[in-house]
Amino acid sequence: MIIDGKKVAVDIRNKIKSQLEHFPDTKITLATVIVGNNPASQLYVGMKHREANAAGIHSKHVELDENISQKDLEQQISLLADDDDVHGILVQLPLPKHLDKQRMLRKIPPYKDVDGLTDVNMGRLLQGYKQLVPCTPLGVIRLIEAYDIKTSGRNAVVVGRSSLVGLPQVLLLSERGADATVTLAHSRTQDLAGICKNADILVSAVGSPALITEDFVKPGAMVFDVGVTRLENKIQGDVDFDSVSKIAGGVTPMPGGTGPMTVACLLENTILAATLQDVLPRSH
Numbered sequence: 129m130i131i132d133g134k135k136v137a138v139d140i141r142n143k144i145k146s147q148l149e150h151f152p153d154t155k156i157t158l159a160t161v162i163v164g165n166n167p168a169s170q171l172y173v174g175m176k177h178r179e180a181n182a183a184g185i186h187s188k189h190v191e192l193d194e195n196i197s198q199k200d201l202e203q204q205i206s207l208l209a210d211d212d213d214v215h216g217i218l219v220q221l222p223l224p225k226h227l228d229k230q231r232m233l234r235k236i237p238p239y240k241d242v243d244g245l246t247d248v249n250m251g252r253l254l255q256g257y258k259q260l261v262p263c264t265p266l267g268v269i270r271l272i273e274a275y276d277i278k279t280s281g282r283n284a285v286v287v288g289r290s291s292l293v294g295l296p297q298v299l300l301l302s303e304r305g306a307d308a309t310v311t312l313a314h315s316r317t318q319d320l321a322g323i324c325k326n327a328d329i330l331v332s333a334v335g336s337p338a339l340i341t342e343d344f345v346k347p348g349a350m351v352f353d354v355g356v357t358r359l360e361n362k363i364q365g366d367v368d369f370d371s372v373s374k375i376a377g378g379v380t381p382m383p384g385g386t387g388p389m390t391v392a393c394l395l396e397n398t399i400l401a402a403t404l405q406d407v408l409p410r411s412h
């Protein structure tokens with residue numbers, strides 16, 4: 129089975145669109161920031177704007193020079209933080225090497241942090257009272273829900289320990305309600321294939337092209353490919369789709385799997401952020 133992220137993402141976007149149609153006088157705005165001219169970042173942010181606009185969410189974009197100082201970057205973020213017409217702020221990562229991501233993130237108010245990456249939102253997730261959580265791992269959870277995949281008591285393996293995906297994914301799969309038994313594997317893990325083969329649910333988020341082959345997959349397992357590597361003539365995920373799809377119960381394609389879900393969950397988070405700011409009513 130192909131786990132069709134594109135379709136589920138369109139469903140989420142359309143649901144948001146019809147919710148917003150009840151509030152024609154409310155203008156919800158997502159602000160995005162790119163520092164420098166990373167072509168992948170341009171592409172991703174372009175998609176985020178297109179999808180936001182298709183859902184009825186307004187957007188604003190700020191392009192900053194590659195060589196901007198930390199102080200000037202933080203000043204730009206503070207302008208968006210103080211702007212009552214901006215409800216969500218997303219700074220596309222990675223930043224150029226001379227900039228400090230953590231210090232930059234502290235300028236984003238937690239209630240506008242649609243990426244869920246600030247210390248406060250990460251802390252909330254860890255403490256079990258989550259609000260805005262990172263879009264990519266949330267997208268995997270939304271796919272699990274959409275396909276009615278059982279997680280309770282099942283073994284999940286997450287490959288990759290980034291704060292953007294791997295770590296929050298572990299928390300979202302193991303929290304009460306999801307109740308999976310989660311193993312976090314990474315670049316120093318021994319016998320990675322053996323560990324992965326134990327997974328009923330396998331999420332790979334390392335950026336190692338075609339790392340996950342059929343030898344890593346238990347028959348019937350659900351496999352979520354989050355890694356993205358740009359090869360010369362194609363985009364390759366962490367999952368070797370052709371071999372894995374023969375043995376897995378379900379697998380996300382690349383493209384068309386977890387990527388569109390990241391964008392859909394960004395829209396979902398923007399609506400939640402507007403709700404936290406009382407721009408939308410709390411129950412609608």
Ligand code: GUN
Pocket residue numbers: 218219220221222243263264292390
């Ligand atoms: N770069 C790659 N993925 C992401 C993401 O989800 N959010 C941001 N801000 N940057 C990214």
